């Protein structure tokens with residue numbers, strides 16, 4: 337298929353583009369380059385600079401490149417920021433997808449893979465979390481992604497649209513070779529912050545919350561390697577190519593690690609005994625988020641290959657060592 341990857345210059349998008357390059361699919365990247373990096377996309381791939389909100393241009397791109405399917409990563413994705421700037425999140429995430437769906441509809445493109453999030457579950461009553469659990473997001477980011485999932489279900493019912501929505505847990509790690517990786521500004525995620533501290537770029541890791549109802553008092557998360565996420569997108573496209581029908585899947589390793597365990601593993605992998613400062617809880621953080629990924633394993637045959645914590649951290653460490661300032665040299 338001819339595949340348009342919206343947000344293909346971002347973190348998960350660029351790893352998916354690299355995975356798609358190894359398949360028979362033809363890839364075109366569409367990115368407004370506000371958060372994405374030109375350097376994250378190989379020179380072999382056509383990168384079109386544009387914004388999802390420009391539906392006319394988007395339609396022109398879909399028609400010109402005879403696009404069969406869209407993989408849609410383009411979104412604002414920081415929980416804390418979403419609480420302070422909800423308008424931006426509703427515009428980029430909800431209106432952006434609305435515009436994309438309109439362009440797809442008028443260009444006759446009927447297949448979509450959508451980046452959703454574990455944040456749609458809010459504070460779950462138990463775990464592992466299954467797709468049928470209640471969706472009661474506790475932050476604006478999760479609410480915008482859930483709003484889009486509703487829109488997709490409604491369009492799929494009424495029009496020719498088939499979609500796969502992938503609810504990511506904690507994406508981490510970097511591609512082998514250390515050439516592409518995570519580079520957010522500002523960085524807020526645990527693993528890159530820990531590794532920047534190990535590199536000496538930061539004084540200490542701040543540990544948010546030590547009084548959670550978990551064994552060591554810190555939050556438990558399900559970390560999944562970005563290359564395993566990328567592989568799931570390829571499987572989702574193959575499923576849509578076969579007219580397999582619309583689906584919503586969790587994507588996690590199904591293993592939970594506490595913040596202290598992540599810090600200890602990072603100290604072991606890097607060999608650096610960096611400083612850790614204990615801080616109060618960060619607003620909006622649920623205590624435990626661990627996925628059941630049984631549905632995507634069963635239905636699409638997804639098998640995570642790199643999602644043990646040591647491999648995730650070692651691959652991210654290789655990227656940060658090679659690119660201490662991210663893509664900016």
Ligand code: UDP
Pocket residue numbers: 415506524525526527529541542543544545555556557595618621
């Ligand atoms: N965290 C932390 N210090 C940091 C960043 C994150 O203790 O500097 C904690 C955070 O409270 C959460 C976990 O690490 O429990 C993972 O946070 P991250 O922002 O990486 O991902 P999220 O779970 O928010 O998507």
